[in-house]
Amino acid sequence: MQNRHTAKTGNKKMTLDSKYKESYFRKVIDDMDGYTPGEQPQRIGGWVKLNTNENPYPPSPAVAKLLKEVDPASLRLYPDPVCRELCKLVAQLNGLHLDNVIIGNGSDDILTIVMRSFVSEDELVVCPEPSYSLYPVLSQLQGVDCRCIPLNEDFSLPEDFLRHAIGAKLLLIPRPNAPTGTAFTMDKMREICGGFDGMVLIDEAYADFAEESCVDFIHEFPNVIVCRTLSKSYSLAGIRLGYAMGSHHNIAGMMKVKDSYNVNALTQKIALAALEDQAYLRGNITKICETRSRLCSALENLGFKVTPSQANFIFVSPPDGNGEKLYLDLKEKGILVRFFPGPVTGKYIRITIGTDKETDKLLEALK
Amino acid sequence: MQNRHTAKTGNKKMTLDSKYKESYFRKVIDDMDGYTPGEQPQRIGGWVKLNTNENPYPPSPAVAKLLKEVDPASLRLYPDPVCRELCKLVAQLNGLHLDNVIIGNGSDDILTIVMRSFVSEDELVVCPEPSYSLYPVLSQLQGVDCRCIPLNEDFSLPEDFLRHAIGAKLLLIPRPNAPTGTAFTMDKMREICGGFDGMVLIDEAYADFAEESCVDFIHEFPNVIVCRTLSKSYSLAGIRLGYAMGSHHNIAGMMKVKDSYNVNALTQKIALAALEDQAYLRGNITKICETRSRLCSALENLGFKVTPSQANFIFVSPPDGNGEKLYLDLKEKGILVRFFPGPVTGKYIRITIGTDKETDKLLEALK
Numbered sequence: 001m002q003n004r005h006t007a008k009t010g011n012k013k014m015t016l017d018s019k020y021k022e023s024y025f026r027k028v029i030d031d032m033d034g035y036t037p038g039e040q041p042q043r044i045g046g047w048v049k050l051n052t053n054e055n056p057y058p059p060s061p062a063v064a065k066l067l068k069e070v071d072p073a074s075l076r077l078y079p080d081p082v083c084r085e086l087c088k089l090v091a092q093l094n095g096l097h098l099d100n101v102i103i104g105n106g107s108d109d110i111l112t113i114v115m116r117s118f119v120s121e122d123e124l125v126v127c128p129e130p131s132y133s134l135y136p137v138l139s140q141l142q143g144v145d146c147r148c149i150p151l152n153e154d155f156s157l158p159e160d161f162l163r164h165a166i167g168a169k170l171l172l173i174p175r176p177n178a179p180t181g182t183a184f185t186m187d188k189m190r191e192i193c194g195g196f197d198g199m200v201l202i203d204e205a206y207a208d209f210a211e212e213s214c215v216d217f218i219h220e221f222p223n224v225i226v227c228r229t230l231s232k233s234y235s236l237a238g239i240r241l242g243y244a245m246g247s248h249h250n251i252a253g254m255m256k257v258k259d260s261y262n263v264n265a266l267t268q269k270i271a272l273a274a275l276e277d278q279a280y281l282r283g284n285i286t287k288i289c290e291t292r293s294r295l296c297s298a299l300e301n302l303g304f305k306v307t308p309s310q311a312n313f314i315f316v317s318p319p320d321g322n323g324e325k326l327y328l329d330l331k332e333k334g335i336l337v338r339f340f341p342g343p344v345t346g347k348y349i350r351i352t353i354g355t356d357k358e359t360d361k362l363l364e365a366l367k
Numbered sequence: 368m369q370n371r372h373t374a375k376t377g378n379k380k381m382t383l384d385s386k387y388k389e390s391y392f393r394k395v396i397d398d399m400d401g402y403t404p405g406e407q408p409q410r411i412g413g414w415v416k417l418n419t420n421e422n423p424y425p426p427s428p429a430v431a432k433l434l435k436e437v438d439p440a441s442l443r444l445y446p447d448p449v450c451r452e453l454c455k456l457v458a459q460l461n462g463l464h465l466d467n468v469i470i471g472n473g474s475d476d477i478l479t480i481v482m483r484s485f486v487s488e489d490e491l492v493v494c495p496e497p498s499y500s501l502y503p504v505l506s507q508l509q510g511v512d513c514r515c516i517p518l519n520e521d522f523s524l525p526e527d528f529l530r531h532a533i534g535a536k537l538l539l540i541p542r543p544n545a546p547t548g549t550a551f552t553m554d555k556m557r558e559i560c561g562g563f564d565g566m567v568l569i570d571e572a573y574a575d576f577a578e579e580s581c582v583d584f585i586h587e588f589p590n591v592i593v594c595r596t597l598s599k600s601y602s603l604a605g606i607r608l609g610y611a612m613g614s615h616h617n618i619a620g621m622m623k624v625k626d627s628y629n630v631n632a633l634t635q636k637i638a639l640a641a642l643e644d645q646a647y648l649r650g651n652i653t654k655i656c657e658t659r660s661r662l663c664s665a666l667e668n669l670g671f672k673v674t675p676s677q678a679n680f681i682f683v684s685p686p687d688g689n690g691e692k693l694y695l696d697l698k699e700k701g702i703l704v705r706f707f708p709g710p711v712t713g714k715y716i717r718i719t720i721g722t723d724k725e726t727d728k729l730l731e732a733l734k
Binding site: 004005023024025026027028029030032033034035037038049052054055056057058059063064067068070072073074075076077078079081105106108109112116117118119120121134141143169193194195196197198199221222223231235236237238239240249253255256257259260261262263264265266267270 | 371372390391392393394395396397399400401402404405416419421422423424425426430431434435437439440441442443444445446448472473475476479483484485486487488501508510536560561562563564565566588589590598602603604605606607616620622623624626627628629630631632633634637
């Protein structure tokens, strides 16, 4: 038996064996570092965790009720591969048909599906900069370049954004943007969606905290997909549920690309229960937006530069403009926020809106 | 505002608009049909469902206990992105280090990760034929050809299998094989893993029902990854949990490719509970293997050609060699089995091993 993976010396097999590669990975994979998610201390106790934009309040009581009623024996069966009930409910909540909706294992899954649907190796992706730091990583995985187009100093879209996007197959654009929390104007979004000759994914992970949504763009522009998540506004980061809305043509194509059973049975049930409880959602959002206002005012009084936010986090720069030092100081005091190194982002930290008690602790630590 | 997605006539914009594409999808996506999973009737009542290799028995009682104890508030937090506790337990059960394990959102997720890790566009994947019908679909999604190498008539690997695999970057090989249920000999598996100049994924979705496993190959061959699932033997198709085992180098690379939070919090907890209950697993497997023996004997007595199975399903050909007719006849009687069209597979149906009562119903229907 010939084994080309075992070192042999002094015989003809050397020719074969010398071909043995240290790594069989694609070059793009070997070359990349991988994405670093925000810290997830597995012992929560003690930390004030304001670093990964989780909702500080529990999910709807309907979720607790559902968990008590689940029949464990039902877990032996495969889940509905296309999440029909969820598609119907999401469609209903957004005035769409169920064919306009696809459900993902978190909106990260949706992003991966979009990338694999629309971009081939050696093509080009564009996104604003700063923006969601996962976009360039997903591009690398797909073997494509990601051109990051710098935002203006106030984090608005530059006048000539479209010119910089020419030649790209896919534009990833979060609204509200992360980590800045700003929402690009609807006029500018329309201009970009109408003028870009490629697909546009509008990532509305934080849209429930914003004044406006681009969902209706999917009727206006055949090249627009809008995605959402239950991780933030519905307090369900743990279940992994995201969804995308688009034309029937775009959704049907993406359905071919997703894993067959990408959303597990419990997540489907929990998401249904949470989405049905719109009153709880609205109450929760109101509380978070109120705390956001209070925190912004307090930080401005402390001399911080506060970026106007339409999300459940804020992007703020301390008086000395040293984001990293502030991040480390807060960590020492048991408060986790997020720091993004870089010439622009390095002046800031991103703070998730917590409970009022957590906000008091944060302000106490900053004084 | 220029909108290249709205039909304009009689002006210079025509030049731009005529470039507007009907579809922005990658050509490979537009060209493909997508994978058709086995039927999942959402109203189970009335059906004897023997078509997607689910386990007829409920998961371990530890799963029911856990569901009662889950704190719904914990779902507001992201899950552990790397499933550390699960990796540790899987490693312990297989005599490995936790760095040798990666957890996936079902083993479909593992297959996608492997495909994206090791195969670039225009490269080649190989697998046996007949085999898991998802492999060619996953290859198409990655923009690569999948060369399906015909098995011998008794569904063993052909002598010259390696020769047909030359030039491929990745070999996908299930053991036991699906849909045939046969297990390739360990000697042949060793020969192939040692002689193939590319990665080998040994898909052990059904290995808990087999006599031997290839897990130890990962110490012997730097190019081998073995994957498993909790969908079949642990009765947990609904939670989506698969895992792969390989060298630290291979696992570390695959970790870069997976979605950041690919396994939700509940699935992680449920899988831990189920994996800890090895006694329940063994009891369950024994029951299924006993029913498998009984069903095989009964079908042989009815004149069926029965392929020797080491899985929780059997691949059998009726006396008239018409698989499709039998599939349709059984469906009419409320019994779902799986039929795979094709010159070889079309003579057979695949029957999942159900409870003894379901087996009696099936035999009654066949008489």
